[in-house]
Amino acid sequence: MKKPRKPGGGRKKLKPEYDAGKNLKEQMDAAVSLYKNNSLQAIADALSLNPIKVRKLLITAGAYESDIAETVQHTFYKYRETQSYKDAVLSTASELKLSKASVTSYLPYEKGVYFPSITSTEKISVGAERQRRYRAVKKLRAAPTEEHLWETVLIYQKVRFKTYSGLPFSYEIRKGRSGEYTKELWIDRRENSKSLAWSSVLLALGNVKEVGAVVDRPKALGDIRGVTYIYGVFYRFGLIDVPDEVKEKMNKCGCVAKS
Template sequence: MGEKRAYNPRKPGGGRKKLKPEYDAGKNLKEQMDAAVALYNSEMSLQAIGEELGLNPIKVRKLLITADVYESEVAEKVRDTFEEYRETQNYKEAILSTANALQLSKASVTSYLPYKKGVYFPSTAEKEKISVGAERQRRYRAMKRWRSDPTEENFWGVVVGYAGVKFKTYSGLSFSYEVRKGRNGEYTKELWIDRWEKSKSLAWSSVLLALKNIKKVGEVVDRPKALGDIRGVTYIYGMFYRFGLIDVPDDAKEKMGHPKNRKK
C-alpha cells in the first residue's frame, strides 16, 4: 500500500471552477437594461430598440419594465394584480393566479413582469430604494392619475411623489418639503418645508384651498397672493408651478427656472 496522503482542508470559496469566470449575468442584464432605457428615452419604438440591440421587442419591453420606465394599461394591471397575489402566494402561484384573473397565458403574464434577477422594487417601495428614473416615472404616473380623476386622494399622491424634489419660490429661493409618517406608519397630512437649517410646517388644508383658487390649469398667476391670502402660499406657488398647474410671468421664470429644465 502507498503512503497515506496528508489531509489538506479545502480553502474557503473552493469547489468547481466556473467555465466562464468573466460571465456575470447580473452585470449583463444591467448593461442591456441601461442601453434599452437610453434608447427608449430618445423616443425609439420597442421594435427599433430591439433591432438596435439585437433583441426581440418582448425582451426589450421586459427590460424597460424591470427598469420601471415602461408604462401601459396592461403592464400596470398585470403588475398590480401580481403584487396583490404575491402577498399570500409564492412566485409561481401568483403567476398562475394573475393569468387566471386576467385571462392571459402564463407567458404573457411573465412578459409583463420584471426580471427576477433585476433590481426591482414594487410601486410601494420607499423612494430611497428606487432609481432616479423610476422615481420620475412614479411622479408622472401620480400626476396622470390625478388629471384623469382629480380627487383629493389622487392629488395627495402627487404631493407625496414630489417630496424631496427641489422647488423655487417666486423670488428664486430653493426649497423642498418632506412628508413625515406617524406612529402607525401612515403619512401625516402636513408638509415640512426645508429652508436652510429651519423647517416650517405647511398644512394640507392650505394646499387644497390654493388648489381650488386656480381658475384654469396652466394659466399665468401673477404672484403668490393671487392664489389667496393663505399661510405658506409662497411655497405652494412654487410647488404648483413645478407640478404644471400654473404658469408664471416671464420675469419670475428667470428666477424660478423652467420646471422641465430644472435639475432633479
C-alpha cells in the same frame, strides 16, 4: 479512497465575475435611458435584445405603463396574496384569457432589481427617476386628487423649486416613529427650515379652478400659511400656470424646467 470535502468546497464558478443581478440592472438602466425618445423595437435593436425583454426591463424599472400592463399586474398581485408565483400566473392568464407567456411578459423580474414607485430615489437610475416623475405628474394633471398629489409630492422630495419671487427652495417629508411618512412638508430655504401642513396643500388644491390655468399670484390660491411655496410646487407640477413675467423669474437659470 475519497478525500473528505473541504468546507465551502464545491464546483467552481465558470465565470466568478458574472453577476446576473448587476447585468440585469445595467440592461435596465440602458433601456430606461433610451426609452424617452425611442420605440421598444429601436431600443431592442440598440441593445441587441428582443422588444418583449425591453418592455419587461422597463416594467421592472417602473418606467413603462399601459392599460394592459396595469391590468395584468393588478390581477396577478391579487392572486399572489394567496398563491405561489406559478399559480398566480396561471390564474391571471385564465381570468384575462391570455397565455402564460403574455402574463409573465407584463410582470417585473422577480429576481434582480425591481424598483416600485415608493423606492428611494437613491436606488434608481437618473433615467428611471425622470420617468417616474413624468408619469406621476401626467397622472396628477389628468386627475388632480389627493392620492395623486401625495404620490407626486413624495417623488419630488429634495427637487429644487422656486417661489413667486424666484427664490429657490426644496422640501422633504420625514417619517414618524412608526416608519410611516408624516403629512408635513419640511421646507428647506437656505439655512432655515419650516413645516408646511398637508392640510394647507389640500386647501390650495381645492382652490385650483382649472388645471393649467394662469394663477396671477400665490394669494389667489387662498390666504394659506406657506402658500408662496405651494404656488411654486403647483407650477412645477403643472397644476397651474403663471404670468410670463413671473415665469421668467421662476425659470431663470433653468432651475425649474418643468418635467
